[in-house]
Amino acid sequence: MSITPDQVSDLRIQRYNSTVHQLTKLHSDLMVLRVKPDHPLRPHKPGQYTLLGLGNWEPRLPGTQDETLQEADEVKLARRSYSISSSVLNNQGLVGEPQHKDWLEFYIVLVRETNSGKAPSLTPRLFMLREGDRLFMGDKITGAYNLDKVSTDDTVIFLSTGTGEAPHNYMLQQLLHQGHKGQILAACCVRNKKDLGFLDLHQSLAQKLPNYHYFPLTTRDLDASGRKRYIQDLIKDGDLDKANGSPLDPAKTHVFLCGNPAMIGVPEKNRETGEYSYPKTEGVIEILEKRGFKADKGHHDSGNIHFEEYWS
Numbered sequence: 590m591s592i593t594p595d596q597v598s599d600l601r602i603q604r605y606n607s608t609v610h611q612l613t614k615l616h617s618d619l620m621v622l623r624v625k626p627d628h629p630l631r632p633h634k635p636g637q638y639t640l641l642g643l644g645n646w647e648p649r650l651p652g653t654q655d656e657t658l659q660e661a662d663e664v665k666l667a668r669r670s671y672s673i674s675s676s677v678l679n680n681q682g683l684v685g686e687p688q689h690k691d692w693l694e695f696y697i698v699l700v701r702e703t704n705s706g707k708a709p710s711l712t713p714r715l716f717m718l719r720e721g722d723r724l725f726m727g728d729k730i731t732g733a734y735n736l737d738k739v740s741t742d743d744t745v746i747f748l749s750t751g752t753g754e755a756p757h758n759y760m761l762q763q764l765l766h767q768g769h770k771g772q773i774l775a776a777c778c779v780r781n782k783k784d785l786g787f788l789d790l791h792q793s794l795a796q797k798l799p800n801y802h803y804f805p806l807t808t809r810d811l812d813a814s815g816r817k818r819y820i821q822d823l824i825k826d827g828d829l830d831k832a833n834g835s836p837l838d839p840a841k842t843h844v845f846l847c848g849n850p851a852m853i854g855v856p857e858k859n860r861e862t863g864e865y866s867y868p869k870t871e872g873v874i875e876i877l878e879k880r881g882f883k884a885d886k887g888h889h890d891s892g893n894i895h896f897e898e899y900w901s
């Protein structure tokens with residue numbers, strides 16, 4: 590690194606606009622981060638996302654993939670998108686009112702290395718942060734992944750992998766705050782049980798609320814019945830129909846998919862024929878479309894499967 594400590598101080602002043610308000614490490618590679626911007630927060634919808642960033646001049650967590658930087662890149666910001674999350678309950682243990690805060694919450698996993706050979710830029714730096722540290726947060730909050738199309742009697746299904754649960758927790762808070770009347774079924778699939786950062790919260794909500802069901806799924810640790818399960822299994826085995834009390838009805842159900850693109854399985858459009866085909870690995874969209882659901886194809890589409898892919 591060729592820049593001096595004085596330059597680093599100046600860059601932080603010039604480029605950062607927010608402060609780490611609260612940081613909770615759920616384990617070494619998973620955290621809940623609350624960020625307070627210097628600017629007033631813009632109104633937004635649960636489900637949307639914004640950018641977080643740190644300078645390439647910031648230190649990286651030891652034990653993560655080595656990064657090679659061109660000199661010109663040392664002064665640049667590494668910025669990535671993050672869904673706004675929520676811990677659902679407030680300090681009194683009640684469902685908090687969405688949005689009456691001067692900070693935003695994020696739920697972030699450390700990417701230690703990538704398959705592409707290019708070192709992950711941001712998370713090895715985010716995981717060095719401490720409360721009171723400065724960082725960049727986008728002024729704009731954006732995204733079409735939200736509850737706009739949901740009516741109060743609809744069944745709402747949140748299916749995620751890992752930190753793909755982030756926007757769902759905020760959307761769940763909105764539904765509970767509004768007194769949603771339909772069923773709410775949520776599932777999160779992770780490798781190991783320790784990666785279910787909000788397991789206790791969801792299990793206690795499911796005990797208290799007759800219309801809320803939570804399915805924690807693991808693919809490395811075995812579950813209580815000795816199984817390794819993916820989101821696709823949950824649907825095919827009929828667990829969602831059972832929790833819903835009747836087979837899922839596409840006319841009264843909205844499904845939200847967030848996280849790993851392989852779980853989601855967005856159909857690809859053939860440029861020449863204009864036809865769509867499903868990916869080789871069967872994703873949730875393929876399973877549900879065969880049952881009469883329809884995935885959104887554009888921002889203004891009227892599908893009942895909505896999705897947010899965390900990478901491509």
Ligand SMILES: Cc1cc2nc3c(=O)[nH]c(=O)nc-3n(C[C@H](O)[C@H](O)[C@H](O)COP(=O)(O)OP(=O)(O)OC[C@H]3O[C@@H](n4cnc5c(N)ncnc54)[C@H](O)[C@@H]3O)c2cc1C
Binds near residue numbers: 708713898
């Ligand atoms: C709209 C949107 C919202 C997002 N919200 C979140 C969020 O709330 N929490 C979160 O942890 N990430 C989220 N991401 C992913 C995030 O933007 C970064 O890609 C991720 O934090 C890795 O950044 P990086 O610079 O360290 O690695 P990068 O250089 O960006 O490496 C990317 C690679 O890391 C892997 N990867 C990226 N994200 C994840 C993940 N969440 N879980 C497992 N592997 C991953 C993939 O293999 C991907 O190819 C979101 C992405 C998008 C597009």
